[in-house]
Amino acid sequence: AQSVTQPDARVTVSEGASLQLRCKYSYSGTPYLFWYVQYQRQGLQLLLKYYSGDPVVQGVNGFEAEFSKSDSSFHLRKASVHWSDSAVYFCAARGQGGSAKLIFGEGTKLTVSS
Template structure:
């Protein structure tokens, strides 16, 4: 069965600092991978997705993520965070067309950006 692990439950960074949120997945084939963000009292919104090709994918608000098949990872990065980036970030996996976009989520990472 597939799974997603986000090893950091909570990350605190200073405004302007760089950020990496970690995501490891377990799946026998190459999955479809996603990062979603959840702002307070809102639903999840898509940040970026990886299907195939270039392992570095760009998303909204200057976020990017790098897929590594050898490490089974899909880490989220941002060069300079803003206080408005404070939110909960979820990494998710889909098995592709055979899974009809049924997503498996990690437990989420709470990001706090301090002034």
């Protein structure tokens, strides 16, 4: 069955530290992969997406993610976090067959401490 897993429900990092949020997927074939962020009381906003080519994709606000087919992963990274990055981050995947269904992970709540 298709699934997306974010093993860390909560992550706390200090401001200025580096960040990695983990995402693993289980799909037949290679899905399209997305990272969304949800700031408090706002809708989900797209950070970045991957569908082919360079496995490292750049997103907004200094975020990047790396696709690994061998590891079935799409981890999100940032070199230096800011307090404003505190939010809930969702990894999501969609099959290449044109299905409308976007499958989400459980979400990771990031807290950046000063």
